[in-house]
Amino acid sequence: MKSQISNMFFNVRKVAVAITLVTALGGCVKEKFDTPPAGGEDPKGVSANTTILSLKSRYTIGAATPVKVTDDLIISGIVNADDKDGNFYKVITLQDSTGGIQIKVDNSSLYNDFPVGRRVFVKCKDLYLGEYSGLVQLGGYIDNSNGYPQLGYVSTTVAQEKILKGKWGLTVNPIPVSIATLDNITYQNMLVEFNDVEFACADVFQPYADVPNLGSLNRTIEDCSGNTIIARTSGYARFAGEKTPGGKLKVLGIFTVYKSGSTWTKQLAIRNTNDLVQTGTTRCDGTSIGSSADISISAIRGLYAGSDVDAPCARIIKGVVVADNAQSNFDTRTVFVQDATGGIAVYVGSVHNFAVGDSVEVSTSGATITEFKGLLELKTSISYVTKISSTTAQARKLTVAQILANFENYESTLVTIDNATLSGNGGVYGGNVTLTDGTSGSLTLYTKTGTTPATFATSSYPTPGPSSVTGVLQQFNSTYQISIRTTADVQ
Secondary structure, eight states: OOSSOOOTTTOOOOOOOOOOOOOOOOSOOOOOOOSSOOBSOOOTTOOOOSOHHHHHTTOOTTOSSOEEOOSOOEEEEEEEEOSTTSSSOSEEEEEOSSOEEEEEBSOSOGGGTSOTTOEEEEEOTTOEEEEETTEEEEESEEEOTTSSOEEEOBOHHHHHHHEEEOOBSOOOOOEEOOTTTOOSSTTTTSEEEEEEEEEOGGGTTOBSSBTTTTBOEEEEEEOTTSOEEEEEEOTTSTTTTSBOOOSEEEEEEEEEEEEETTEEEEEEEOSSGGGEEEEESBOTTSOBOTTOOBOOHHHHHHTOSSSOEEOOSSOEEEEEEEEOSTTSOSOTTEEEEEETTEEEEEEOSSOOOOOTTEEEEEEOTTOEEEEETTEEEEEOOGGGEEEEEEOOOOOEEOOHHHHHHTHHHHTTSEEEEEEEEEEOGGGBSSEEEEEEOSSSSOEEEEEOOTTSOOTTTTSBOOOSOOEEEEEEEEEETTEEEEEOSSGGGBO
8 A cells, every 4th residue: 555545536546456336225315305495406308317336337447548428328316525615626426326426527616506415417428437546436538648548527518518406405314334344336435424433543633634735634533343444634624624533433424445556445535524423432442531631741640650651542631831942952852841730741753843831732642651761751743732822831939859859740840949059060051060959959950062052051150149940850861950941041
């Protein structure tokens, strides 16, 4: 399988494989006068004379070129997805009681004429059957612009002649299926429903798509037996930046496939977030998100017992950033976050731009609780940390003796030590400076040197004390350290 699955709605490519379409499905689409009631009229003198399944059987997946429809065939189906919310582009997706099909139409905002629930009649003669990586489609011509035959779009002019609007406000009932028994062919482009499923741990509380780059992303939906299907969302979807839920779900969507070589990937395209309904708060592994997904930093720290442990799924840390990269005195890949219960170093694996005072949410899904040279870390990626607002990072006033007596509880938090005296290291910050405050013991005031030193590494610290020192507590092997953000932290 390719490292990244291409988006079926934006790129077209031909692959080879052969299939035989299955027998008809019964009673999947019903017309129901609901609120609001159906309206409009079907076109006079036009009626379906074949089914979607029968039409699709004229094409063999893997054919060298799209196949022209030469008979006076007419299909009728109900629109089961539209482009209003941006996860479908230049396609009309129809289903009848036997199957579903995408019609490639060279136009946008198709939902104005072809909203979900509208009956559509398609005069298929002179249109073409083809595929997108195993997904059977109907198009307007053979496109050789890329050096090989592929299915081209139905032009707007031809669409007006061939694709006829009927009644609207009809109901398409989703087809209950299971991930395990879902085959690659039967339900293509039909509205399906999965019950008792959840997003995989690593994909919980993550955006559906890559909003900054307008890129499509795959999120994994799974059942409690470990069967999976890809939920693929376009970066242009209106809900692309919303976060995936953590509990048990009922999920609706249009079933599609992506075929690469001999590998079929099952995919689901949700129409909007109304297609996901939370049905429970307990995940397959027994984790309960309860009435809130929040988890305290002290609870996360309490899970570590000397060896790496997976962080719980479907949990959110809410805290404040207490150190940043502005003066280069902290690891650029680590975000120090504290809440009312404690602090933790969140290792994100890449340079971050979070600032002191940023209120952030950290998803623990897929993260590991570990230690790096004595410093407890939540190891994750930068995409799992989200800025919510800005506030003030509050420091706790402690003595050196109090810190040393209970260092693990204060590690990675912002503290202020009054009556502090600094000594040693030639009178400059860079390196290890001894900090005392008249109580028992001492701390090391550490400032980065080397190839990327702190901007104030060569600056002199104030003498004589006493001074007030504010900084973030860290551990390096057996050494207890405090690091300041700027020289303004020493008063």
